[in-house]
Amino acid sequence: MSASPHGGPPQRPQTTLRQRLAALRGPAAPPHPLDARALAALAANPGCRRRALLDGAGIDKAALATALGAPSGYGQSQFAFMRGHAFEAKVKKDGGLELLRLLGVADPSGARVPDLAAPGPEGRTARTALALREATAAGEWTLLDHPLLALEVAGSPVFLEPDAVVVGPDGRWTVVEIKSFPMIDGSADAAKVGAAARQAAVYVLALERTAALTEGAEVAHSVLLVCPRDFSNQPTASVVDVRKQLSVTRRQLARTTRVEEIAAALPEGVTFDLAACSPDRLAEAVEAVPHAYAPECLSSCELAFHCRSRAREADAVEALGRSVRGELGGLTTVGAVLAAARGEAGDPADPAVAALRRAAALRAESLAAASGRTAGGGGMPLAEPTDGTGAQEADPTDGTGAPDTDPTDGTGVPGARQSGDGPPGASAPGRAAGPAAGPGEQPSVGAPRPEGKAGAECL
Amino acid sequence: MSLIGTLARLEAVESGHAQPLATVRHRHLSDRPLVLVPLTTAGEAGAPLGALVGTDPERPRLLAVPQPRDRELRFGFLAELADAVLPYLEGYVSEVEPAEQSATDPETGKKVKVEVELCADAPQLIVPSRAGAEYVRLLGRSMRFRRTAEQDPETPFPAPPRVPLLGRWLTHYGERGRVPGSALLLTATELLGRHWATGQSSLEDQHLGALLAWVDAPAGETGAAAALRAELDRDDEGQLRCPPAGPATDPAFDNKLLAPAVERYDRARQLLAEAADGEAADRLLGELHGAEEAVRRLLLSQLRPTWDAVWRTVGLLRELAPGARVAERWTRDRWSFTGHRDRVAAGEPPQPRRDDAVTAARKLAARESAQAQLEAQEALDDPLVMAGRRLAGEAFAAQVVEVTMAWTESKRPSPRPLLTVRTDDTPHLAERVKVFRSLDGKPQSAEFVRYEEDGSAVLRLLDRMGRAREPAEGSVPEKGDLITWTLFEHEQRTGAGLPEPEDTPWTHGGPPRTDPESPDPVTPEDLL
Numbered sequence: 012m013s014a015s016p017h018g019g020p021p022q023r024p025q026t027t028l029r030q031r032l033a034a035l036r037g038p039a040a041p042p043h044p045l046d047a048r049a050l051a052a053l054a055a056n057p058g059c060r061r062r063a064l065l066d067g068a069g070i071d072k073a074a075l076a077t078a079l080g081a082p083s084g085y086g087q088s089q090f091a092f093m094r095g096h097a098f099e100a101k102v103k104k105d106g107g108l109e110l111l112r113l114l115g116v117a118d119p120s121g122a123r124v125p126d127l128a129a130p131g132p133e134g135r136t137a138r139t140a141l142a143l144r145e146a147t148a149a150g151e152w153t154l155l156d157h158p159l160l161a162l163e164v165a166g167s168p169v170f171l172e173p174d175a176v177v178v179g180p181d182g183r184w185t186v187v188e189i190k191s192f193p194m195i196d197g198s199a200d201a202a203k204v205g206a207a208a209r210q211a212a213v214y215v216l217a218l219e220r221t222a223a224l225t226e227g228a229e230v231a232h233s234v235l236l237v238c239p240r241d242f243s244n245q246p247t248a249s250v251v252d253v254r255k256q257l258s259v260t261r262r263q264l265a266r267t268t269r270v271e272e273i274a275a276a277l278p279e280g281v282t283f284d285l286a287a288c289s290p291d292r293l294a295e296a297v298e299a300v301p302h303a304y305a306p307e308c309l310s311s312c313e314l315a316f317h318c319r320s321r322a323r324e325a326d327a328v329e330a331l332g333r334s335v336r337g338e339l340g341g342l343t344t345v346g347a348v349l350a351a352a353r354g355e356a357g358d359p360a361d362p363a364v365a366a367l368r369r370a371a372a373l374r375a376e377s378l379a380a381a382s383g384r385t386a387g388g389g390g391m392p393l394a395e396p397t398d399g400t401g402a403q404e405a406d407p408t409d410g411t412g413a414p415d416t417d418p419t420d421g422t423g424v425p426g427a428r429q430s431g432d433g434p435p436g437a438s439a440p441g442r443a444a445g446p447a448a449g450p451g452e453q454p455s456v457g458a459p460r461p462e463g464k465a466g467a468e469c470l
Numbered sequence: 471m472s473l474i475g476t477l478a479r480l481e482a483v484e485s486g487h488a489q490p491l492a493t494v495r496h497r498h499l500s501d502r503p504l505v506l507v508p509l510t511t512a513g514e515a516g517a518p519l520g521a522l523v524g525t526d527p528e529r530p531r532l533l534a535v536p537q538p539r540d541r542e543l544r545f546g547f548l549a550e551l552a553d554a555v556l557p558y559l560e561g562y563v564s565e566v567e568p569a570e571q572s573a574t575d576p577e578t579g580k581k582v583k584v585e586v587e588l589c590a591d592a593p594q595l596i597v598p599s600r601a602g603a604e605y606v607r608l609l610g611r612s613m614r615f616r617r618t619a620e621q622d623p624e625t626p627f628p629a630p631p632r633v634p635l636l637g638r639w640l641t642h643y644g645e646r647g648r649v650p651g652s653a654l655l656l657t658a659t660e661l662l663g664r665h666w667a668t669g670q671s672s673l674e675d676q677h678l679g680a681l682l683a684w685v686d687a688p689a690g691e692t693g694a695a696a697a698l699r700a701e702l703d704r705d706d707e708g709q710l711r712c713p714p715a716g717p718a719t720d721p722a723f724d725n726k727l728l729a730p731a732v733e734r735y736d737r738a739r740q741l742l743a744e745a746a747d748g749e750a751a752d753r754l755l756g757e758l759h760g761a762e763e764a765v766r767r768l769l770l771s772q773l774r775p776t777w778d779a780v781w782r783t784v785g786l787l788r789e790l791a792p793g794a795r796v797a798e799r800w801t802r803d804r805w806s807f808t809g810h811r812d813r814v815a816a817g818e819p820p821q822p823r824r825d826d827a828v829t830a831a832r833k834l835a836a837r838e839s840a841q842a843q844l845e846a847q848e849a850l851d852d853p854l855v856m857a858g859r860r861l862a863g864e865a866f867a868a869q870v871v872e873v874t875m876a877w878t879e880s881k882r883p884s885p886r887p888l889l890t891v892r893t894d895d896t897p898h899l900a901e902r903v904k905v906f907r908s909l910d911g912k913p914q915s916a917e918f919v920r921y922e923e924d925g926s927a928v929l930r931l932l933d934r935m936g937r938a939r940e941p942a943e944g945s946v947p948e949k950g951d952l953i954t955w956t957l958f959e960h961e962q963r964t965g966a967g968l969p970e971p972e973d974t975p976w977t978h979g980g981p982p983r984t985d986p987e988s989p990d991p992v993t994p995e996d997l998l
Contacts, residue, residue, distance in 0.1 A: 084702070086721035089729055090538075091513030193515035195611060196823045241990055242516040242612050306671035316702070328480070332671040335476050345483045352477060366861070370473040373857035380853050381493030 031274050032068035037284025042069025045169045050162075051209035051256075052311040054263035059303040060273045062312060067164070067270035070283050072313035078285055078293055081320065083313035095191040099174060102189050102237055102246045107154040107175070110187065113248035114177055114235055122152040127159070132170045135159035140221050146178035147228045153178040160217035164264055173214040177235070182227040186214045186234040194238040194247050204251065207236055212256035216264070232257060273300060305333045339363055472858040478667035486692030488666040488684040493854050495790035496664055498653040498800035500594035503784065504558050505530075507598055507776045508605050509769060510717040511538040512724055516612035518547055519719065519728075520769035523554045527781040532773070536735045536765040541627060548613060549630035556632055558593055559639055563811045565590045592654060592800075592807035595643050596784065598678050598715035598776050599659045605717045606655060607644030613637025614820040615989040625989070638820050642810045645821075646803070649837050651844035654803045658682075658783040659715075665790065669694055677701055679712035682779050686786060713772040715779070720772075727768050735761040793851030794911075799844070819987065826982030828971040839962040846960050850908055856954060865956040866895035870947045871926060877939070885931075885941040888919065892926045897957060899927060905955040909934055909945065913960035929955070 036042060045066055053066055065072055076083045102110050111119035123146065129138040139158035146153035155176040161168045175187040188211045192203045211234040222228040233252045240247035281296045282288060288296070297317070304318040304327075312318075322330040326344040329336055340363025342348045351357030352371035357364035478489040502525050509519040517538045522530040531554050535547045569588035572581050597603050614637030616629035647655035663675050668684035674697075675681045683696035700712040709727070710720050719728070738758040745751040825833065849856045849865065859865040868891035877883035899905075899918040906913045912934065919928040936942035947953055972981045 086725070088512035088719070088721040088724035090511055090724055091721075094513035191513055195515065195608070239515065243990070306673040309673065326483075330671065331476070331479050331483070331669075332673065335479070335671075338473055338476060345480050348477075348480050349484055352480075366473055367477065370477050370857075370861050373861055374474050374477060374854065377853040377857040378490065378493065 028271050028274065032270070035064075035068045035274065035277075035281070035283050036070050037282060037286055037288075039286050040071070040284065043071040045069070045164065047171050047173075047210045047213040048206075050164065050169065050171075050213045050264065051206070051260065054209070054260045055311060056303060056305065056308060057263045057266055059308075059312075060269075061297065061300040061302040061314070061318070063270055064273045064300050065283070065314070068274075068283070071285065074285055075283065075293065075297070076313045076317055078290055079297065079314075079317050080290060081314075081317035083316065085313060091191070098191045098239060098244060098246070099189045101244060103156060103175065107156065109246055110175065110237065111152060111154060111177070113237060113246060114185070114187075116152050119152070122154055123149070124154045124156060127155060127157065132159060132161075136161045136170065140224075143176075143178065143184065143221055143228070144225050147182045147184075147225055150180045150182070152180060160214065160221065162213070162217040162220065162264075171214055171217050173211070176214075176218065181229075183229050183231050184218055184222060185231040186211050186218065187237060188214075188234055188251075189237045189246075192238060193241060194249065195241050197249075199236075199238055199249075204236065208234070208251050208253045209256045209260065211236075211251070212253045212260045215253060215257055216260055303329075305329055306331075307333075339367075342367075472861065474854075474858045474861060475667060479669060482667050482684065482693070483669035486669070486694045487687060488668045488693055490665065491667045491854065492665045492790070492848075492852050494793040494796075494852050495787055496793050496796060496848050496851065497651075497656060497661060497787070498594075498792065498796050498803070499656075499784065499787055500591070503594040503596045503656075504555065505596045505777065505780050505784075506555070506602070506606070507715075507773050507780065508602060508609070508717045509719055509772060510605060512718060512721070514538065516608055517544060518551075518609070518717075520547075520766075520773060521551065522770075522773040522777045523551065525558065527778075530774075530777050532766060532770055534762075534766040534769045536762045537732055537739075545627075545630055545633070548609075548633045548636070551609075552630070552632040552636040556636055556639070562589055562591055562593045562807070566808075587808065588801075589804050589808045589811065592804045594653060595655045596661075596780060597655070597657050598780050599657055599676060601676075602715070602717055603644065603647050603655055603657050606640050606647070610637050610640030610642075610644050614641050615823075615987060617989050622989075634820065635814070638814065639810070641821050642806075645833075646806050649806075650841040651799050651847070652803050652806070652840070653800055654806060658780045661787055662783055665787065668697070670697065674701075678715035678776060678779050678783075682782060686782060713775055715776045716772075723768075723772060728765070731761070731765045731768055735765060737761075793848065795847040795851050799847070802840075822982070822987055826971055826974060827978035828968055828974050829982075831968055835968070842958075843962045846956070846958055846962070849956065849958075850960060856956075859956065859958070860895045860897075860954075863896055863898040864958055865954060866893045866897040867952065867954045868893035868895070868927070870949055870951045870953065873946060873949055876930075883939055884937075885935050885939065885946070887931045887935075887941065887946050889916070889929045889931060889947060890922065890926050891929060891953070891955075897955075899957075903957065904932075905929065905957055906960055907953050907955050908960065914945070916955070 033042075049066060053062060056062060062072075065075070073083050073085065106120075106124045107122065108119045111122050116122065125142045125146070127135060127138050127142060129135045136159045139155065139160060142153070142155055142158070146155070155178070157172055157174065158176050160171045160173070162171060163169070173186050174189040177185045177187060179185070188207050190203065190207050192200055215230055215232065215234065218230045222230045232254045233250050235248050236251045237246050237248045239245065277299055281299050283293065283296050285293070297314075298321075302314075302318045302321070304315070304322040306319075308315040308318060319330060326346050328339055328343060328345055328348060336343075339348055340361060342351055342357070342363060347356065348367065351364045352367040354368060357367075359365055359368070475491060478491055482489045504523065504525050505527075507522045507530075509521065511517040511519045518533075518535060519538050520532065520534040522532055524530045533547055533550045533554070535543050537543055566587040567590050569586055570583045571586045573584045574580070575582045595606070597606060613629070613633050616634045616637065617625040618631045618634060619625065619628035620631060621634075622628075643655040646652050647657075659676060659678050659681055662678075662681050662685055663672070666685045668675055668681060670680065670684070677700070679700035680697040683700045684693035687693040687696045703711045704722075705711055707726065708722050710722070713723065714720055735758070738754060738761045742751060742754040742758050745754050849859045856865055860867065870889050870891050872890035874888040874890070876886050876888050878886055897905075899921075901918060901920070903918045904915050905918060906915050908914075914931070914934040916929040916931045919930050921927055931941075931946060935945040969975070974981050
């Protein structure tokens with residue numbers, strides 16, 4: 012039953028992993044074909060076990076997301092779709108004359124364009140491999156229009172269809188990627204070129220498997236990107252070096268063998284069978300595989316909205332971006348960070364906690380000073396939210412120590428000095444910048460940890 | 471983002487509402503900005519679909535292209551856009567004030583002051599998002615090389631008059647929009663993002679509807695919930711209730727609503743062309759107008775929410791008091807506007823497709839110094855921004871605990887008082903590191919001398935104390951003063967000069983070509 016009637020190659024030897032993945036997918040569901048775009052996206056977030064497993068098992072993530080009540084909202088405008096097709100057809104018309112000319116072929120009309128039609132994906136890949144071998148042996152310019160390549164990912168074959176592959180007389184194979192975004196004055200949108208390069212790198216990788224078995228063949232590590240020129244429909248081309256994308260993709264795809272481990276770690280009975288499971292069971296099943304949500308997922312993964320809501324429910328700081336995580340040390344939840352910043356929790360010796368307290372103190376001080384300036388001394392309301400009762404708790408711990416020895420820990424110390432009976436001069440330095448401070452003791456109103464009551468008295 | 475900014479985001483997550491990132495407004499806002507909300511056709515470059523444009527929030531002007539792939543209709547749109555934008559821009563060119571500018575005397579080669587005109591105010595363009603600003607550039611690029619029938623009677627598809635001129639202006643605005651701190655071309659998302667931190671990632675902040683929901687949530691709802699609604703909520707027909715701010719449209723809108731409407735328009739036009747007699751033509755003309763009106767209504771439904779959101783943004787920003795140095799940056803924008811006005815008036819050709827080496831180097835240098843200047847000025851204007859610099863060790867607030875007079879050892883001793891200051895901040899001070907404070911809006915510098923045993927720092931004041939032996943009144947801080955010192959300079963020094971473009975060395979491509987660039991070739995392919 013795991014030998015799927017659709018798409019999957021029945022003659023391939025069955026592995027236990029494939030059986031396991033097919034069981035995860037559900038007996039009735041055909042594997043959702045992976046394309047180069049999906050592979051490139053997988054490589055962009057290699058730490059995401061959820062995506063690795065769902066993609067590896069060929070589960071339709073868009074349908075899964077809809078079933079979970081968090082539809083992806085992906086879609087392509089038919090205007091873009093039509094334009095893309097019209098442009099590709101134009102580039103390839105007349106046996107690819109225009110395409111070969113862009114590649115710098117002196118006499119494009121003499122190029123061979125073999126017929127690659129064959130029944131079924133296996134037939135087409137075999138036909139493509141044969142055509143590649145023949146073209147390499149013939150030593151003539153050959154254009155392969157929509158060849159089909161196979162790449163083994165996580166134990167199952169993925170069929171990839173580049174726009175075109177050109178074989179040169181020297182046996183070099185070049186991937187051609189035709190895109191409909193414009194190249195204006197010789198440059199195109201960097202983000203779109205990057206995406207195209209990542210996608211092309213997957214094709215190069217797939218071609219390399221075939222080239223290894225073909226005598227005299229070599230796959231070019233730069234691809235030909237064909238785009239409309241300026242505002243017209245005329246094609247223009249640029250050679251894009253994809254070596255970097257290639258090594259990244261190669262490394263990430265090698266890591267997807269982990270799919271076996273991820274699947275093995277699943278509890279018994281977990282299945283993603285869309286036809287048979289209730290949304291609740293599906294949600295449970297999805298929860299069983301950890302995700303690595305980052306906001307970047309929103310543009311590349313169908314399940315992103317679901318993972319985002321889970322990340323937000325879990326109070327995870329990653330929901331605000333990967334970079335946010337970097338400066339927060341070991342603190343992983345919003346609550347923990349804010350508690351640490353307010354002195355309610357966390358080890359003051361931890362540099363991340365110390366920096367947070369300092370930041371919170373400076374922020375509260377500045378906001379209080381500013382609102383004092385605009386509202387005429389009404390400094391406290393803004394500072395209040397960050398001014399929990401925890402400040403009192405923190406004061407003894409920080410304040411009983413040597414107040415002057417730890418200038419980095421700004422949170423507790425000034426408050427302790429202020430609320431204590433220390434000399435007033437000692438409490439003032441560093442508080443309230445500029446003219447906003449107001450006269451006399453006013454700056455201390457804005458001091459970040461004046462224990463609430465001190466501030467109330469001043470007001 | 472600095473830790474203080476991150477903290478603000480986390481507080482926003484907790485409270486469900488955006489938190490302030492600034493205590494003053496850091497961008498100039500015109501009293502009468504021109505808001506432009508463009509829409510583009512998916513998959514086509516420079517094929518506008520429609521736009522709302524105008525200076526009155528209540529009365530936007532709707533421009534629409536019922537068949538975006540038709541060149542004639544596109545030209546019609548651009549002509550209308552020129553009609554809507556150019557009078558606004560030209561309303562600012564004639565009101566000028568005298569100003570001085572240094573120039574090189576062509577005969578003596580000496581620097582001299584010349585009296586020039588500076589426009590008293592400049593027009594301001596506001597678009598919804600970064601993508602919208604890029605689209606302004608793209609529109610500018612697509613128009614400025616077009617030829618009108620007047621310029622070139624031979625041109626096969628002449629552009630309507632004034633379209634190339636609009637292209638030059640939009641190009642200028644698009645370029646200027648890349649200068650940090652400039653305000654000729656503003657985007658609503660960047661305005662909001664500069665002044666408020668939301669509880670979502672900066673990536674999600676690109677969605678104007680969601681960003682605005684965080685900052686200005688409807689009563690009784692948290693910003694978080696409103697943002698989620700703005701992002702995802704769809705009606706029964708699967709259409710987003712808060713359409714994207716453009717210029718790209720939602721694919722569901724394209725496929726379900728727009729495509730059938732465009733098709734209806736195409737069919738009506740074809741039938742009209744084939745109409746046999748006058749009576750049928752009249753009827754079909756009615757149908758054509760109906761089809762066009764349907765497209766316009768659809769586009770308005772996508773544009774209006776964004777239009778309102780941009781004006782709401784403007785309203786929110788106006789509630790903030792402007793920073794003290796915002797006006798100075800706006801003066802630079804006025805210079806930029808005046809400069810382009812003069813180039814247009816002098817009949818100079820449109821901006822080239824690619825900058826020559828000297829122009830490119832100048833632009834980069836100008837943007838770098840604008841960036842440094844913006845960072846310094848925002849910190850000086852805003853204690854909250856300064857707090858970020860203090861946290862980073864680039865500034866410190868300190869109280870003066872002692873002032874010791876000292877003088878230089880020269881024939882005419884100048885005052886060099888020593889200040890002992892105490893701070894809780896942790897500035898990166900080392901011997902002879904210069905620090906600056908703002909004295910009556912001008913920077914006064916001091917250098918770090920040493921740390922005392924009790925942790926206080928000793929600074930030596932260096933300038934702005936007058937020429938006499940005794941420092942001028944008020945130029946030396948007094949004991950007890952609270953002063954914020956910065957380790958960064960307040961004003962930017964300009965870098966080494968660059969040669970004139972005509973003197974570009976051969977290593978950098980030699981002098982730029984002087985002949986005006988040829989227009990983009992027009993081919994039948996242009997009609998997509």
